[in-house]
Amino acid sequence: MGCMRIVVLAGGIGGARFLLGVRAHAKTIGAEVTAIVNVGDDVWMHGLRICPDLDSVMYTLGDGIDPDRQWGRKNESWNVKEELAAYGAEPTWFGLGDRDIATHLVRSTMLAAGEPLSAITARLCQRWQPGITVLPASDDRVETHVVIQDRAIHFQEWWVRHKAELPAKRFVFLGADSAKPAAGVLDALNAADVVLFAPSNPVVSIAPILAIPGIKEAFKAPVVGVSPIIGGAAVRGMAEKCLSAIGVECSAAGVGGLYAPMLKAWLVDPVDAQAEVPGVNVVPTPLWMTDEAATVGMVQAALRSAE
């Protein structure tokens, strides 16, 4: 019998921190881990292809993330951004650090040469050595746009520029209909012993992955989700505003309900122990990822509940 194979669907910061725990536990038990990472946040800016979730995962697992901001590179400088602003080059509201830009330059150059994002991500990971396989959900362009009052804007504009303060009517995953899972994604899902949903934003991190035809259909192993909501509030980010836009209650039960048809088990924090998700085994376990040991505890609980 081979080693256990764990596949994790993940978004940005929450996903990256969860993956730290998955990697640590996988090392202990000799498991292999594949992360399927959201590409809905990806965006072109200043001619550069920026993949915030892939980079958050890669930098976090490669010890390159800024620990205070929890995005971008540590020891970062901001001279390019300052100069772009001096030229009046829009947009000026996006955090584009100097070190970070090198990643985007390598990626954009390879994209221009015709390489798929999955191959580019593998190339970037040669440097970061994340200790797991990091795959984009798709090699095709899938972009989350937000329908506001009278138009649709890129998710980054809504999230970063407007701080999610413009009421969102709905989210559109542009390109998802015709996108294919990236190279390696279906193979990983087919070989998986368990599929975990990281405690990422359900509306704009996990949903864009699930919107790619073929991914949900490839869930053969048991699926266990981890709630990103504790006591009715998002652990980080602005999931409330995303959930309210799609008419889902911001609660562990609400998000669990979204995923219910796919789930075998749903991990909620003990404060949400009363949450009910029809047809799903709700498992209370501490969900604050205060350090790697705490996160490992979550992963252990998730794997137990998959059995």
Next chain:
Amino acid sequence: MGCMRIVVLAGGIGGARFLLGVRAHAKTIGAEVTAIVNVGDDVWMHGLRICPDLDSVMYTLGDGIDPDRQWGRKNESWNVKEELAAYGAEPTWFGLGDRDIATHLVRSTMLAAGEPLSAITARLCQRWQPGITVLPASDDRVETHVVIQDRAIHFQEWWVRHKAELPAKRFVFLGADSAKPAAGVLDALNAADVVLFAPSNPVVSIAPILAIPGIKEAFKAPVVGVSPIIGGAAVRGMAEKCLSAIGVECSAAGVGGLYAPMLKAWLVDPVDAQAEVPGVNVVPTPLWMTDEAATVGMVQAALRSAE
């Protein structure tokens, strides 16, 4: 009678420093200045279009140049370059500063949007306010390549990576045959009262401009050249190696001879007062651009000898 119109053909550092003097003198006499700048050094690196000579002119006249290096931006940082090297992204031998990269990002984004280099240069100059009109010699791709032993390499690779140490057989201005003068170039030449050749490298700064069909033919005003060679040595750079490759003596007379059919007058340093250029008025005048006042003196001598 309108103001005097001065057109200067220029390359990188030498051209930029000369233009400081031209601008200062033009302000005194109320003249208008247009620089036609070499694009032969231009190169794509890491997906960015880099125009070293245009940038040297723009940064120098806009007080953004590093005064010690005499290329690139002052207060520069090098984090992108360090990160590109950490990714193993080639080339690693080119000096790509963080602040400088912002210029290349703006330019490359505009090129991708279909803007001509002349319009892009005008846009960049809105920030730098050089006080003169800065035009690329061509909006088309004209690139200097160097034929060495068994192949041709981009001028930047020969110059920066190999420090001009690989014996050059000849220089090829790729694309020059079918290139057109950039928007504004012929108008400036047609309206000029005098055309000056800056003391730039004759082989790889001035020659690629002259190689563009239509430019030489538009010299209606008197042409005055300024020798980049003083006492048999290049004031800066590695012009000797370029001149020897094309079989021209590294001397004020040698370079003057190259330009002779176009010249009315040829400024040489007093140490080269004996230089003879058949058919050309050789004018000894101090050519060390030690400060702006010294350079203004050169410009005054050049304008006098055009009369």
